[in-house]
Amino acid sequence: MARNKYDIDETLQSEFNFEQLKRLYSYIKPHRKEMYFTVLLMIISSALGMFTPRILMKIMDDYIPDKNIRGVVTISLILMLLNLIIVVILRLKIHITTNLGQSIIHQIRSDIFNHLQELPFSYYDDRPHGKIQVRVVNYVNSLSDLLSNGIINTITDLFSLIFIVIFMLSINIRLTLLCLLGLPILMAVIFFIKTKQRIAWQISSNKSSNLNAYIAESINGIRVTQSFVREEENIKIFNSLSGKYSDAWMKAVKYNFLLWPAIDNISTLTTAAVYILGVSWITGDVKGITVGVLIAFTGYIGRFWAPVNTLASFYNSLLTAISYLERIFETIDEPVLVKDKEGAFEMPPIKGTVEFKDVVFSYEEGIPILNGINFTARQGESFAIVGPTGAGKTTIINLISRFYNLDSGQILIDGIDINEVTIKSLRKQMGVMLQDSFIFSGTIMDNIRYGNMEATNEQVIEAAKTVCAHDFIMGLEKGYDTEVNERGSRLSAGQRQLISFARALLADPKILILDEATSSIDTETEILLQEGLSRLLQGRTSFIIAHRLSTIKNSSCILYVDKGTILEMGNHEELMEKEGYYNKLFISQYDFLNKAPENQELCQQGAY
Ligand SMILES: Nc1ncnc2c1ncn2[C@@H]1O[C@H](COP(=O)(O)OP(=O)(O)OP(=O)(O)O)[C@@H](O)[C@H]1O
Known part of the structure; x- marks a missing residue:
């Protein structure tokens, strides 16, 4: 509150x-x-x-x-x-x-x-x-x-x-x-x-x-x-x-x-x-x-x-x-509550193993949001987090970048407690795309480069191509030099997401965090994007929150979270076999989408 x-x-x-x-x-x-x-x-x-x-x-x-x-x-x-x-x-x-x-x-x-x-x-x-x-x-x-x-x-x-x-x-x-x-x-x-x-x-x-x-x-x-x-x-x-x-x-x-x-x-x-x-x-x-x-x-x-x-x-x-x-x-x-601990050292180049050990967290004292989260994502694995709204998915991924302090427990990256390293050295090595894909006033090029200020124009364009943003950017009157307003009001929600997606990729992070990164992208673009995405996820540990389950079907591991607790954990096939929460969620989404005639064709193409 x-x-x-x-x-x-x-x-x-x-x-x-x-x-x-x-x-x-x-x-x-x-x-x-x-x-x-x-x-x-x-x-x-x-x-x-x-x-x-x-x-x-x-x-x-x-x-x-x-x-x-x-x-x-x-x-x-x-x-x-x-x-x-x-x-x-x-x-x-x-x-x-x-x-x-x-x-x-x-x-x-x-x-x-x-x-x-x-x-x-x-x-x-x-x-x-x-x-x-x-x-x-x-x-x-x-x-x-x-x-x-x-x-x-x-x-x-x-x-x-x-x-x-x-x-x-x-x-x-x-x-x-x-x-x-x-x-x-x-x-x-x-x-x-x-x-x-x-x-x-x-x-x-x-x-x-x-x-x-x-x-x-x-x-x-x-x-x-x-x-x-x-x-x-x-x-x-x-x-x-x-x-x-x-x-x-x-x-x-x-x-x-x-x-x-x-x-x-x-x-x-x-x-x-x-x-x-x-x-x-x-x-x-x-x-x-x-x-x-x-x-x-x-x-x-x-x-x-x-x-x-x-x-x-x-x-x-x-x-x-x-x-x-x-x-x-x-x-x-105003005290900086999330700050470097005395003696904090630079995070060594991240390889990508992320471990949550009994993580308990609350935004406000006495109202726990995460009640003991445990999992290990090994280097290069893609972890999807699903669950009902308000379950704690965004909270989990916000903690990996240390945007908040934990109440108790530990988050380890490559075996190092993230509290022990400097925040800057930690965040610099992560690619984060938050739910609110914020666009700053400036050119499209500047906005993508925000992810890595040293990137060359070619690298920016390459990142945009990978996330299928290049075509729509070239369609704008000045291409990459087109000025956008604060919040990107002249862009569609999907276009804004593609830009912040490219921004996250440009950092070439070993850990990639995507919170609803593709929720506003149309299904056809998403099919194209999937290919780029799977290429991109190779060799990186990734955490993806997506309501559209097709996006995460191929993840190494899916965490089903509700009320701040992991209720199920496993890959798509395992969880489908289990016939538990995930299975129910998947079937209900599939049924719902399949009933809409315009979605049937896309379902057959594998978009859902
Ligand atoms: N800044 C905040 N201060 C206090 N409570 C918060 C804050 N942000 C989130 N919460 C609460 O924490 C709980 C988990 O929120 P979170 O955003 O992690 O959910 P989520 O699973 O990502 O939901 P959604 O799918 O709707 O994005 C919710 O009950 C929410 O009300």
Whole structure:
């Protein structure tokens, strides 16, 4: 059972997790030199900006009363120069930070994707693919603003604040203290909303994940949806999920929006207080407070609240980012359950003996799927596995490639326990054709070559010829260079199977695993294919699952499996003689097919 579905929220972390920020820093660390340089530039720019109100104060209090026009002109030129330097610094900062943000994001995205490549089938069995996708793309992108601007702006703004307070103090201590009175009020607001805001963002990220999971599922299942006229139902589900996401987002954003009005109100109140008290202090002849001082001071007050605003935004994006980081790191930390054991060695060139010894396996704890499987397939033998649907056939062959870990027992290849060797060296020597013959976007040639990246074009064509795929490929407009879409939607199911069949063969494996490899291939092609297939199986150990029993009649051994147990084992003749499960299955299939007039001719040809 899937651990997670599109309508089930993922669990939330209950605490603000500083560990995630520490880990985020490990991505920033390699770029710290550029970061320090940019912060330095920004500090210079902000320090330069601090001089403007002071210069204005000088004009108001000295040059204008003295009618010193030369002084005004000189000072104006200095101001222009300062602004020019600030603009150049800002341009440089934008350039550096954008590159920086993107490199960090690229690194995080690569780490998730690389890890996803390692994760076992069980990880993908357990959760909707849309929820995985949203982490790699959307969540990582959401960090972009924080990484490219947020951190640098915050450090710079902290310095700006310090400068501003120093400048303000240097002008007038009394007015400065009046202005700083607003800060504790702001702190109280932040403290009040912080936990609610974090949880709101976590919920919002969950809802977006659910929505993405459903969109991915709907796109994958669109053919079934349209066949069963389920469009309206789907739209309803989509609208409900989308609505929940919008509501969650609005709620989270509302907390963010609480901060800005709070800052605005506090800054307006303190500015008003500075004006009112400042004017009354000027008229009351309080020492050190002049018109110039008041004008310069209000200039600083404006600048004081701007960085406070940025810091509050940073705090908001930090909380949002933490809800995404939680998911991103969770994916990167997902344990690779099927991995090389310490001291694992390279699988020597496989000869082909495969032995199952008391293999017990379950996908989920407590629900055994295989209950002690025992058999030995010797080098070059072809083993067929038959049985009712859900019997455990695919599970048996998936274990040979070690796609899952066993609960107990052993699988030995040439006498070596497959747990003892590296997974890559094991899988490289096997040709596997899974039930879902997946086609990647690219050319037909690329798709077949997936089985052996070093294969030449001639080898690819040879493999295609062996599995009777060559003729239909040559019939496509560009032959082997014809582009196919992901999942091979422009190919028929049988054509897709032939391509993945060729792909499996190209690896020239000593062990060949074919799960329903020929189920969608028409019977006439299959008759042709049988010949190629029997040539191909020579010298290789093969495991074939086929519902069409004609395909496996000539196998060295047939395993009849039901409910995770081998009920019968032997070749076709032996099992037919036994008059047990296999015999019953064979006769019922033969009868069924023979009754259909169009099949009679093919039956006589031996296709069934
Ligand atoms: N990823 C999974 N997680 C949990 N249970 C699973 C998983 N895959 C298969 N099963 C269960 O394991 C049992 C055996 O499945 P398996 O795919 O091996 O059957 P099969 O004999 O190949 O069936 P079919 O002929 O229909 O392909 C089934 O009961 C199935 O429900």
